[in-house]
Amino acid sequence: MSTPNAPTAICPFSGAAVPAAEAAEAPQVAPAATNGAGVAAPVADWVTIPDLYTNPFPIYQRMRSESPVHWVPAVNRYMVTSYAACHEIEQDEARFSADEKNSLMKRSMGHSMLRKDNPEHQVDRDSYGATLRPGTIKKHWNEIFAANHEKYLGELLAKGPGADFVWDYAAPYTAENLRLICGFHNSTQEDLQRWSQTLIDGTGNYADDPEIWAKAAVSSAEVDAAIDEMLPVLAKKPDHSLLSGLASMPIPLEAIRANLKMTIGGGLNEPRDVLATTVWALLKNPEQLEAVRNDPKLHAVAFEESVRWVAPIGMYPRETTQDGVLEGVHLAAGSRLGVVLGAANRDPKVFEDPEAFNIFRPKKPHLGFGGGVHFCAGTWIARAQVAQIAMPALFDRIPDLRLDPSAASVDAGWVFRGMTKMPVTWG
């Protein structure tokens, strides 16, 4: 995304920018009587979108210490911040549906697997076949990721000290990987970056801004055309891509289009952001960087700690299907929830000294890749392209990589969080 993490409220997908004022559209009813089933959620009227955008973590600390669930007027939904409550939601799709009503994501991208419940969801998920699985990554993708990495690391080096780690390297590298994973042999990595940004902007277009819809529609049409062109080509000459597998499957074209658009929106920014955040954290913690250099197995540990520490998808939506109680808090049927992974991953009930980036902490499962039936289908691809390929090669080729002391790095966002600026230097 060219302007990821712009000041936001919430989008139904997990992250598009929504000006605070627009989040008030279609207001839900604030918590009232509980009929004795659980307590009413406290109202966090002190939470503001700009504060969340700048640094959500002190806000999450306060929220978690007060209650696992709050009604947050600024985002017009309940925010769930404890590890236990987020985990409970992920494991129970009968009570917590992914198929949110009035979803702008469906309007922008179509009805993808991410907004379907089972059994419909599983049909779409199975249609992705083996493309994103560990065996295919090992046999096929790792070599391609390594070649892509060589190219984009070369471009960073050619740009010279002062280059931006995110926009001159991590973004094109991860976009090019995703282009090939999807099978868009008729498109460029720049197309993927543009599609991703504009489609995600559409999913957050609560203001009904016609310009945003127009750009999303152009991208949507471009993706449809690219898919239409590639399906017959790949049916004749298959490869390991998603579109190649889909070309020989009895899956409606409508579902193929929606799933690919969702994957373009969700499979590009997250590896980009986790790559930059991990390297940023290591450069700021030289003793941990030294340990990683001395033991290459620790690249994977640093990656996982980074996804825990700053969840690239900080929040995603769910909707209650029935009246019920979550961690002692009453929720009426039809309540809109934000599952705040960024807060759950720093819950002190689970992680000791949770605010610290610490690759030596005891290993415990984080929620950064979601869980339950929607557990991220790209987890292994993300680990491979970032921890296995990019990080070792990067520190090997630029051993004296440093944050540029003359230009500050910026980390921002809460629905999506990552580095928006990260000038680096060497030599």
Ligand code: HEM
């Ligand atoms: C570090 C990188 C990544 C993180 C942190 C991440 C995180 C997530 C999360 C939290 C979800 C669940 C959202 C929800 O339940 O609403 C998800 C779903 C998904 N992700 Fe990822 N993701 C990453 C990389 C990728 C990549 C690289 C791809 C594809 C190439 C991908 C494809 C998907 C798909 C297809 C789903 C939908 C799964 C389903 O509905 O069954 N992700 N991801």
